[in-house]
Amino acid sequence: MTSNDNDYLTIALPKGKLFSLSAKLLVRVGYTAEDLSDKSRKLIITNEEKKIRFIVSKTSDVPTYVEYGAADIGIIGKDVLLEANKEVYEMLDLGFGKCHLMMAVPKAEKREKLTDYDHTRVATKYPHIAEQFFGQRGMQMEYIKLNGSIELGPIVGLSESIVDIVETGTTLRENDLEEIVHIVDASARLIVNRVSFKLKFDRIHELVEDLRRVLNRGEE
DSSP: OOOOOOGEEEEEESHHHHHHHHHHHHHHOOOOOOOTTTOSSSSSSEETTEEEEEEEEEEEGGGHHHTTSSSSEEEEHHHHHHHTTTTEEEEEOOOSEEEEEEEEEEGGOOOOOOGGTTEEEEEOOOOHHHHHHHHHTOOOOOOESSSSSSTTHHTSSSSEEEEESSSSSSSHTTTTEEEEEEEEEEEEEEEEEEHOOOOOHHHHHHHHHHHHHHHHHHOO
16 A cells, blocks of 8 residues: 555455455446456455555455455445444445344254243354344353354254354255244445545545445346
């Protein structure tokens, strides 16, 4: 980064399934760069003509880049945003990457009501969200942080339940787990650094409005 950073708008994009959808949406409003790919070895991909920088980042790091101003804008799933709990502006629901956070348990060990799971262990990638959810219901749980294959928790006896995202529910069914509580809906969100929103208001406002128009038109 240089002293001319204010000339650029820097956008953090998440690697993985949200990347291509995010890039495709940005192309529709004229925001692109040569070789923009989550497989690129470049850490920063720049469109010098339009003064746009793209940071292709690990998903969980996007809110951090935006909060601290390394990126002016980011695109990230609502689930990651809630878990990160960063000080950023959430500007738009982009409508793709839809899923929801839920609690699931083994079908054979399903209990009568939610509070029957009080003082049990829950495996999750989202301990912050889970703690907030159960705490609001007066439940004290033990949270076991996992980063992959959350469904294994109850299967191997690590936990009595899981809190995770689900799209179709196929993985739950294949592992004899059943969703018992819907926690929150999630989809891709556009987030903005608070200082950048003031310093680069015109460019950011124009981008947000262009995206809003495209989303409202529902173009393919």
